[in-house]
Amino acid sequence: MIQSLAGQTGAAAGTDQAKVAGGFIEALTQHPEGIQGVLDAFKNNGMAEHVNNWGAGQATTATPEQVQQGLSGTGLIESTAAKAGVSPQIVQVALATVLPMVIQHFAPNGQATPTSSMGSMAQSLLSKFV
DSSP states (O other): OHHHHHHHHHHHOOSHHHHHHHHHHHHHHHSTTHHHHHHHHHHHTTOHHHHHHHHTTOOOOOOHHHHHHHHTTTOHHHHHHHHHTSOHHHHHHHHHHHHHHHHHHHSGGGOOOOGGGHHHHHHHHHHTTO
C-alpha cells in the first residue's frame, strides 16, 4: 500500500519535493532497516541531537549537508533519486525539509514506530505535498 501510495503521489505531483517525499517513503519501505536504519545512520554519523530535535518537533528543517552527512552510507539518497527521477542533489535539498517531518511522523521522540502503522502515517505525510 505504501509503495503504490508513494508512487501515485510522486507521479501525480509536479514538485520535486513531492516526488522526493514519495520516493523517500518508497525507498524506506524497501530499506532493510526502514526508519530505524535512518535513525541509526544519523546517530552513527554524529547527528543524534538533530534526530532527537526532529523527533520532538523542535526543528523543522535541516541543511542539504546535514542530510548528506546523516544518510551517508545508507544508499537512501541514491535510491530516492532513482525512484523520484531526480538527481541526488535535488534529493538532498528536498529532504532538508522532508526528512525532519518524516522523523517526527515515523519516529516521534526518536523511537521508530512499528511498520504496521506506517501506511496511514505515510498517507498523512504525503498529503502535505500534494
